[in-house]
Amino acid sequence: MLFNSFDFGLFLPVVFILYWLIGPHRLKQQNILLLCTSYFFYGIWDWRFLILIFLSSIVDFYASQKIEATSKKAQKKLWLYLSVFWNLGVLFSFKYFNFFLDNFKALFDISETGFSTLNIIIPVGLSFYTFQTMSYTIDVYRNNVKPSKNILNFLCFVSFFPQLVAGPIERASRLLPQFSTTRVFNTTKAKDGLRQILWGLFKKIVVADNLGIAVSAIYATPEEFSSVTIVYAAVLFWFQLYCDFSGYADVAIGTARLFGFNLSVNFKLPYLVSTSTAFWRKWHITLSKWFQDYLFMPVVKWARKNNISKGNAKLIAIFTTMTLMGFWHGANWTYIIFGALHGCYMLFEAIPLKRKYKYKDLHAFFESYPIPSKLYFIPGLVLSVIFFRSINVTEAWHMVTAIFNSTISWYQLSTIIGWKLGFLFVMIALELFQKTKLHGLETIENLFPKYLRWAGYYVLIFMIIRYGGPQEQFIYFQF
Amino acid sequence: MSWKKFTYRAILFLIPIVILVIGVEVLVRNIPNSISVSGEQLEEDNSSIKFLVLGSSQNKRAINPEFLTSNTLTVAGTRQGHKTDFYLLKDLHKHLPNLKRVFVGVTARHFESPPNGKNFWKYRSHLVYYNVNAFERPVYFKDKFIFLGNPNFYSDQLEDYYIKNKKLTYNKFGFQLTGLNDRFAKFHHNEEEILKTFNSGNYPSLNRNFLDLSSKWFHKILEYCQENNIQVSLTKTPTFKNYNPLLDRDVLKRRDSIVDAALTTYPNIGLFDEEENTLYKANHFINENHLNPKGAELFTKRLEQFLKESTFSQN
Numbered sequence: 001m002l003f004n005s006f007d008f009g010l011f012l013p014v015v016f017i018l019y020w021l022i023g024p025h026r027l028k029q030q031n032i033l034l035l036c037t038s039y040f041f042y043g044i045w046d047w048r049f050l051i052l053i054f055l056s057s058i059v060d061f062y063a064s065q066k067i068e069a070t071s072k073k074a075q076k077k078l079w080l081y082l083s084v085f086w087n088l089g090v091l092f093s094f095k096y097f098n099f100f101l102d103n104f105k106a107l108f109d110i111s112e113t114g115f116s117t118l119n120i121i122i123p124v125g126l127s128f129y130t131f132q133t134m135s136y137t138i139d140v141y142r143n144n145v146k147p148s149k150n151i152l153n154f155l156c157f158v159s160f161f162p163q164l165v166a167g168p169i170e171r172a173s174r175l176l177p178q179f180s181t182t183r184v185f186n187t188t189k190a191k192d193g194l195r196q197i198l199w200g201l202f203k204k205i206v207v208a209d210n211l212g213i214a215v216s217a218i219y220a221t222p223e224e225f226s227s228v229t230i231v232y233a234a235v236l237f238w239f240q241l242y243c244d245f246s247g248y249a250d251v252a253i254g255t256a257r258l259f260g261f262n263l264s265v266n267f268k269l270p271y272l273v274s275t276s277t278a279f280w281r282k283w284h285i286t287l288s289k290w291f292q293d294y295l296f297m298p299v300v301k302w303a304r305k306n307n308i309s310k311g312n313a314k315l316i317a318i319f320t321t322m323t324l325m326g327f328w329h330g331a332n333w334t335y336i337i338f339g340a341l342h343g344c345y346m347l348f349e350a351i352p353l354k355r356k357y358k359y360k361d362l363h364a365f366f367e368s369y370p371i372p373s374k375l376y377f378i379p380g381l382v383l384s385v386i387f388f389r390s391i392n393v394t395e396a397w398h399m400v401t402a403i404f405n406s407t408i409s410w411y412q413l414s415t416i417i418g419w420k421l422g423f424l425f426v427m428i429a430l431e432l433f434q435k436t437k438l439h440g441l442e443t444i445e446n447l448f449p450k451y452l453r454w455a456g457y458y459v460l461i462f463m464i465i466r467y468g469g470p471q472e473q474f475i476y477f478q479f
Numbered sequence: 480m481s482w483k484k485f486t487y488r489a490i491l492f493l494i495p496i497v498i499l500v501i502g503v504e505v506l507v508r509n510i511p512n513s514i515s516v517s518g519e520q521l522e523e524d525n526s527s528i529k530f531l532v533l534g535s536s537q538n539k540r541a542i543n544p545e546f547l548t549s550n551t552l553t554v555a556g557t558r559q560g561h562k563t564d565f566y567l568l569k570d571l572h573k574h575l576p577n578l579k580r581v582f583v584g585v586t587a588r589h590f591e592s593p594p595n596g597k598n599f600w601k602y603r604s605h606l607v608y609y610n611v612n613a614f615e616r617p618v619y620f621k622d623k624f625i626f627l628g629n630p631n632f633y634s635d636q637l638e639d640y641y642i643k644n645k646k647l648t649y650n651k652f653g654f655q656l657t658g659l660n661d662r663f664a665k666f667h668h669n670e671e672e673i674l675k676t677f678n679s680g681n682y683p684s685l686n687r688n689f690l691d692l693s694s695k696w697f698h699k700i701l702e703y704c705q706e707n708n709i710q711v712s713l714t715k716t717p718t719f720k721n722y723n724p725l726l727d728r729d730v731l732k733r734r735d736s737i738v739d740a741a742l743t744t745y746p747n748i749g750l751f752d753e754e755e756n757t758l759y760k761a762n763h764f765i766n767e768n769h770l771n772p773k774g775a776e777l778f779t780k781r782l783e784q785f786l787k788e789s790t791f792s793q794n
Contacts, residue, residue: 006621013486020482187480194489454492461496468630 001044003251004205004468011041016258024182024260031156031179034259038161042124049123052090057158059086060133064140064147076141083137087130094122099331125165127328131290133158136172138294145173153179162255166248168266168286175263183260193257195441195457200250202460205468207427208243210420211236219389219399227403234382234399237389239424242271245284250439265438269431274373275366276345276380280322287325296321311352318350319343334387334396341384345377420467500626507626507633510640513539514601516653517553518608525574528552533564533700534584535592537716540659540769542582544652546779553653554609555584556601560594561696566613567605568700572707574610580710580786583700585738586768587723587731587754590693600628656772661765663719668761674721687733694737701745710747712786713738715754717778722767723755751785753778 001007015037022029043050063083067076092100104110136157139145148154157176163169218225218233225233249266256263270283280288296317303313319340326339349363359365366373383400390396430440437443444453480488508515521528530551532542535558544551552575554567564583572578595601597615603625605611612618626633639645647658666672704711715738723731742748753759763774770778 006624006627007619013489017486020486185482185485187485190482190485457492458495465496465500465630466634 001041003248003255004201007044011037012255012258019259020185024184027180027182028152030183031152034161034179035152035156035159038156038159038164041161042159042164045124046121052094052123052126053129053159054155056087056090056130056133057155059083060137060158061148061151061154064137067137067140068147080137080141084134087134091126091130094120094126096331128167128169129158129164131287131328132169135169135290135294136176139172145171145176148172148176148180150180160256160261162252162259162261163263166245166252167284168249168252168264169290170264170286175261178261185260189257189260191445192438192442193254195444196250196254196257196439198254198457198460199439199441200247200252200254201464203243203247203250203427205247205464207423208240208247210423210467211240211243215240215389222399222402225402227405230399230403231382234385234389238381238385239271241385241388242267242283243424243427253438269435271428274370274377275349275363276342276377277349277363278367279377279381280342280346287328291321291325291328295324315347315350318346322346329388333393334390337393337396338384338388341380341387345380423463423467500624503633503637504624504626506637506641508607510636511647511649512604512636513553513649513653513655514556514604514608516649516651520552520652521571521574521609524550526576528575529577529579530582531568531571531575531578531580532582533559533568534582534714535559535586535589537586537768538582538584538714540655540765540771541714541716541775541778542782543650543654543772543775543779545650545654546776547783549579551652554605555582558592558595559601560592561589561693561700563595563599563602563605563613565696565699565703566615567609567611568703570611570613571609572709578709580712581700581704582712582714583697585697585713585715585734585750587718587726587734588768590697590734590737591687591689591730592693593689594692594696600632603628654772654775659765659771661771663761663764663766663771666761670720670761673719673761690733690737697737697741701741701748705745705747708747711745711749712782713741713748713750714782715750715752716768717753717756717759717763717770717774719759719761719764719767720757749785749789751782753781 001011015033019030019033022033024030039050039053042053060083063079063086066079070076070079136145140147148157153176156179157170157172160170160175215233215237218229219237222230222233246267253263253265264286266285268282268285270279273279273282299317299320300313303316304310308316320343322343323336323339326335326337326342329335329338349361349366351362353359353361353365359368366376386399387393387396390399427440434440434442444456448456527550529549530544530547532538532544532551532553532555534555536556539553539555539557542551542553542555544553552571554571556563561583568581595613599613602613603622605613606618606622607625614622621627645658648656650656663673701711703709738750742750759770759774759777763770763777765771
């Protein structure tokens with residue numbers, strides 16, 4: 001079920017009313033309702049996806065119980081490996097098997113008949129919930145969290161519908177305890193939750209989807225456009241991606257707040273940053289944190305164990321983490337290159353500076369001089385985004401070369417999207433105005449009287465209805 | 480504030496929006512369009528309809544039933560693929576007891592354009608006006624709201640119709656006569672000017688991967704017609720002289736091989752090929768591959784003649 005659908009517009013109020021009718025004193029019944037509705041929400045795509053999510057939940061639940069139950073390190077490790085093997089195995093089978101097979105066949109020039117690719121669909125949000133459950137077992141193994149004794153709460157933690165299909169990727173230490181704590185209805189939180197949902201829908205339907213029309217038009221026939229237009233398309237696509245994904249996160253967080261839950265912040269104005277290092281601290285924050293904790297740190301540790309110097313260990317870890325983070329997005333060389341490019345930028349930013357300068361590395365220097373550093377980072381970001389958006393490396397390369405080979409003219413810019421680009425500026429202005437807040441409408445209650453606020457909400461709803469095209473899936477669902 | 484009071488206030492807040500959406504739906508349904516006019520024709524004349532026009536915008540713009548002697552219903556539509564055509568044929572046939580012939584578009588782009596998805600927004604209009612369920616799933620309550628299928632598109636229509644007073648005219652068969660996006664008219668049908676501005680980017684890109692899927696549904700149409708003793712006329716609609724040469728020749732070859740195979744496989748098929756007929760001049764087109772009403776008149780009259788002369792009867 002899509003957040004921007006009529007179905008969700010009916011689903012949410014029904015679940016909300018049932019949930020609070022049950023009341024905060026019947027926690028178990030509330031959780032049963034959340035589990036059933038989450039499975040319904042997910043099963044609407046394809047009921048077979050439910051089998052997989054249920055199995056993944058059970059495997060991680062029992063693996064963590066066994067880890068806790070045994071005192072022997074080897075046995076703990078065995079259960080951890082079993083869980084990781086299951087999770088990565090599922091991810092590999094559904095998402096990466098065909099990619100590896102195709103590349104293997106291409107590399108060794110094996111005929112088509114030798115091996116055949118699997119004809120399967122990738123379950124929606126697979127990478128998100130797999131990473132969430134995997135982090136739980138690892139945290140139990142590391143003694144960072146106590147394993148849940150309550151299977152109902154654990155199933156809810158894995159499948160909680162607001163964040164199930166596109167995050168934020170929650171840690172057990174943060175989300176799991178919320179299922180065992182009484183949730184009391186909080187009007188302020190619920191009102192702000194609704195405002196955040198409205199803000200998310202505006203970003204997705206009015207801004208992202210309208211930018212998407214222009215981006216698709218340019219990407220469909222890049223040879224028809226000038227170099228400036230191609231760069232412009234890449235920049236627009238980056239904003240489309242941001243509005244699409246952060247819009248989803250806003251709806252997810254706002255929805256969770258209606259039920260008394262707090263989800264993690266996933267974006268903090270990433271378009272203001274000047275370096276790749278800072279970018280990944282503000283873009284898809286929960287994924288970056290996941291990779292930092294479960295890949296970057298272990299790689300550094302492993303490298304240090306193998307007598308690699310601290311500096312080199314960090315460099316190896318940065319590049320590996322970023323490349324795999326790119327690969328997490330999808331089984332395609334374009335995503336690998338996207339990640340690897342950011343890895344390169346980060347390696348560049350990690351170059352240490354001599355003691356006579358007051359900055360310890362280039363990143364610190366760039367952070368202090370945001371305008372010149374944007375001259376370095378924005379072209380780099382545009383280049384990476386071209387790979388992210390392209391279907392394959394050939395198309396991406398074609399786009400990159402077209403930037404240098406095409407004519408330079410400006411006339412096509414306005415004809416492609418026109419005045420609708422103004423929505424993007426409105427969104428940015430509101431977000432900058434609310435810079436330190438959770439979302440673009442957060443402080444509206446303190447600033448305006450009720451009738452003006454309601455008028456503002458009606459205007460936003462009008463724009464959502466007026467400018468909403470045929471329902472578009474959120475880009476990050478495919479990951 | 481309790482959650483009940485909060486819910487009550489939220490409902491109060493939403494009431495004007497619900498009223499607005501219902502009001503807009505009523506206004507949208509008041510705007511005539513080719514589907515609604517054809518829907519009326521279907522309701523009034525279903526027993527006398529003998530011909531059915533399927534296909535994409537090329538067929539929609541090329542066949543004006545006014546110039547055919549048999550009563551004809553047009554359900555061709557912009558970017559309508561063979562899959563949608565099949566569902567329209569199958570469901571409409573139940574209401575067309577005297578259906579004898581179907582026109583199926585086989586334009587160059589038809590087989591390699593993306594097929595209509597499961598939730599194609601025009602399916603709502605098909606449901607409301609033709610009572611056809613092309614969703615490949617049960618019909619839901621929301622499917623009956625035409626406006627919500629594509630609010631952006633219908634908002635523009637509302638603005639044009641009620642505010643700008645731009646009212647399009649259709650004949651009684653749903654064939655659009657005015658308000659066409661006539662690109663060639665802007666050049667006063669001057670061929671030299673038109674040739675200078677040809678831009679393949681004006682057309683959505685093709686993808687060979689869709690070929691198998693499209694041809695599967697194409698064959699389903701032909702098989703259905705054979706089983707139900709319905710004659711089929713495949714139509715290659717005219718293109719302006721610069722269009723086909725600039726199109727990838729392989730696209731044309733692949734299309735032609737499917738059409739040729741169909742012509743030899745099924746006994747009840749004929750091909751009306753006007754694709755590269757030089758009879759059609761710039762003043763017959765609105766753009767490279769769509770005819771204007773004048774062009775449609777010529778095409779339909781020639782089609783009528785073709786049917787009279789063809790080996791299988793016109794009934």
